[in-house]
Amino acid sequence: MIEIKIRREDKIESYRVPEGITVLEALEYINKNYNADIKFRASCRNCQCGSCALTINGKPRLACETVVENNMLIEPLRGFRVVKDLVVDREPYYKKLNSIRNYLIRKKYPEDIEEIDDSVVEKSREVRSCIDCLSCLSVCPVRENYNFPGATIMRQILRFSLDVRDEEDRERIAFFENLYCCTTCSSCVEVCPMNIELERAIEKLRERAFKKGYYLDEHKKVRENIIKNNRSVPKIDKSFLEQCKEFYKAENEKLRVAFFTGCLIDYRNINVGFDTIKVLLAHNISVLIPKDQLCCGSPMLRTGQKDVAERLMEKNIEILESLDVDYIVTICAGCGSTLKNDYKLKNVKDISEILYKFEREYKPLPITVTYHDPCHLRRGQNIYKEPREIIKRIPNIKFIDSQPKCCGAGGGVRSGVKELSNILGKKRAKELRGVDKVITICPFCELHLKDQGLDVINLVSLIRRVI
Ligand code: SF4
Ligand code: SF4
Ligand code: FES
Known part of the structure; x- marks a missing residue:
C-alpha cells in the first residue's frame, strides 16, 4: 500500500491505496473503502473522453492512465473554477466553443454523398485528435492573464480552416480571438496527452491568417526589416x-x-x-x-x-x-x-x-544568481539541466533555482502585443527578484526581463567573467 494526497477545497486528505493502480482506480477505491464521497469526473476509462484530467503532482494528467505513486498529490485541474472536490467547471470552454461557431458552415449543402480526398483528410488528422481534456488550457500563461481562449480553441479553428467543406472565414474568427497573443511557449504541447503540436497548429493558423491580411502591423514591420537588412531589428551602429x-x-x-x-x-x-x-x-x-x-x-x-x-x-x-x-x-x-x-x-x-561537455575550472564568483529557462530552449530543445550544471560549477556562486515560466517575449508577442508581454514580463520578474543576476540564454528574454528592471546576462557573459 502507498499513500496519496487529495486536495478537497482547502484541505489535503491522505489515503492509503494499493500500489500499481491508476489514479482513477485509486479514487474509486477510496470512495468504496473509506466512504469518502470524493467527487471526480470520468467516463471512458481509456484515454478517449478527456473528462478525467486532473492536476497530478503539479501537472495536468489523465487519471485513467496515470499510475499512483507514493506521496502523489492529486488536485483539480488548474485554471478553472472548482465545482466540488476534483470537479471543475468546464462551462467557459463550451461557451467559447459556441462563440467560434463550432460547426461546419456552408452556403449550400450537398444533395448527395461527398467524397473528400484522403490527402485532405490527412492534413487535419493531428488537430482532429483532441479529446477535450482541457490540460492545455490549464497551463497556458496567456490564457491565465489575458483574453486568450487557449491552444485547443485555436486548434479547433484550424481544424475548420483546413476542412474543404467549411466556408466560414475562420482566420478572421481566430484573429479576433487574439490569435497573435500566443507566445509559442509550448507549455500546452508538453502536457497534451494526444501529443498534438499545438504551437505548430497556431503558427499554421497564423500563416493562413497572414495570407488573408489578418496580421499585426508590428509584425509587418519586422518583415520589412528582414526584407531590407536580413535582420529582424533595424541597424543602429556597426554590427x-x-x-x-x-x-x-x-x-x-x-x-x-x-x-x-x-x-x-x-x-x-x-x-x-x-x-x-x-x-x-x-x-x-x-x-x-x-x-x-x-x-x-x-x-x-x-x-x-x-x-x-x-x-x-x-x-x-x-x-x-x-x-x-x-x-x-x-x-x-x-x-x-x-x-x-x-x-x-x-x-x-x-x-x-x-x-x-567541456568541464573546465572556473574562478570563484561570490554572487547570488538564478536561471530563467527560455521556452525555446527548455521545451524547444529540451535543455534545462546543462545551464544549471554549468552555473553550479563556478566556485562560491550561490545558485537559487527558479520554476520555468514564460516571460512573454516570444512568439512575436513582445513586438506585437506589448500590453500582454509587459503583464507576463512583470509577473516573471517578480518571481526572479532577490538575486544579483538572472542568467539566461536568449537575447529576447534578456532584453525583456531587463525592461522589467532585472540585472540579466547571457550565460556566456557570466562564464567570460570566471575564465
Ligand atoms: S504555446 Fe504557450 S502561450 Fe501558446 S497556447 Fe500554448 S501554452 Fe498558451
Ligand atoms: S489539445 Fe490536447 S491538451 Fe488540449 S484539450 Fe485537446 S487533447 Fe487535451
Ligand atoms: S476517463 Fe476518459 S480519458 Fe480518462
Whole structure:
C-alpha cells in the first residue's frame, strides 16, 4: 500500500491505496473503502473522453492512465473554477466553443454523398485528435492573464480552416480571438496527452491568417526589416559581424565550431558576441563566424510569415552546410530551436551543450544568481539541466533555482502585443527578484526581463567573467 494526497477545497486528505493502480482506480477505491464521497469526473476509462484530467503532482494528467505513486498529490485541474472536490467547471470552454461557431458552415449543402480526398483528410488528422481534456488550457500563461481562449480553441479553428467543406472565414474568427497573443511557449504541447503540436497548429493558423491580411502591423514591420537588412531589428551602429574576424583559432584546438549569432547579438548585444568568442577559445574551441549568415527566420515562422522565412532558411542552410566544422553553436534559444526543429540541421548545439561537455575550472564568483529557462530552449530543445550544471560549477556562486515560466517575449508577442508581454514580463520578474543576476540564454528574454528592471546576462557573459 502507498499513500496519496487529495486536495478537497482547502484541505489535503491522505489515503492509503494499493500500489500499481491508476489514479482513477485509486479514487474509486477510496470512495468504496473509506466512504469518502470524493467527487471526480470520468467516463471512458481509456484515454478517449478527456473528462478525467486532473492536476497530478503539479501537472495536468489523465487519471485513467496515470499510475499512483507514493506521496502523489492529486488536485483539480488548474485554471478553472472548482465545482466540488476534483470537479471543475468546464462551462467557459463550451461557451467559447459556441462563440467560434463550432460547426461546419456552408452556403449550400450537398444533395448527395461527398467524397473528400484522403490527402485532405490527412492534413487535419493531428488537430482532429483532441479529446477535450482541457490540460492545455490549464497551463497556458496567456490564457491565465489575458483574453486568450487557449491552444485547443485555436486548434479547433484550424481544424475548420483546413476542412474543404467549411466556408466560414475562420482566420478572421481566430484573429479576433487574439490569435497573435500566443507566445509559442509550448507549455500546452508538453502536457497534451494526444501529443498534438499545438504551437505548430497556431503558427499554421497564423500563416493562413497572414495570407488573408489578418496580421499585426508590428509584425509587418519586422518583415520589412528582414526584407531590407536580413535582420529582424533595424541597424543602429556597426554590427558584430562587421567588427569580428572570420576565424579565431584556439591554441590547443579540441573542437571547431561555427557561431550562428542571430539578429540581436549581431545588431544589439554585440558584447555577448565577443564574450562568446572569448569563452569558446578559453575552452580550446576554434570559432568560425560566417559573415554572410542571415536572420534564422524565427520571428517570421512564429508569426505566420513562412514565405520570408523560407528564403532565409534556404540561404542559411546553404552557408551552414558548406562549413567544415564540428558543430554550429547558437547562444539564442530561438535561433537554436529554429535551426534544430525547422531547418532540421543535425549538428546544431546550444552554447550550454558545448560548455557542459567541456568541464573546465572556473574562478570563484561570490554572487547570488538564478536561471530563467527560455521556452525555446527548455521545451524547444529540451535543455534545462546543462545551464544549471554549468552555473553550479563556478566556485562560491550561490545558485537559487527558479520554476520555468514564460516571460512573454516570444512568439512575436513582445513586438506585437506589448500590453500582454509587459503583464507576463512583470509577473516573471517578480518571481526572479532577490538575486544579483538572472542568467539566461536568449537575447529576447534578456532584453525583456531587463525592461522589467532585472540585472540579466547571457550565460556566456557570466562564464567570460570566471575564465
Ligand atoms: S504555446 Fe504557450 S502561450 Fe501558446 S497556447 Fe500554448 S501554452 Fe498558451
Ligand atoms: S489539445 Fe490536447 S491538451 Fe488540449 S484539450 Fe485537446 S487533447 Fe487535451
Ligand atoms: S476517463 Fe476518459 S480519458 Fe480518462
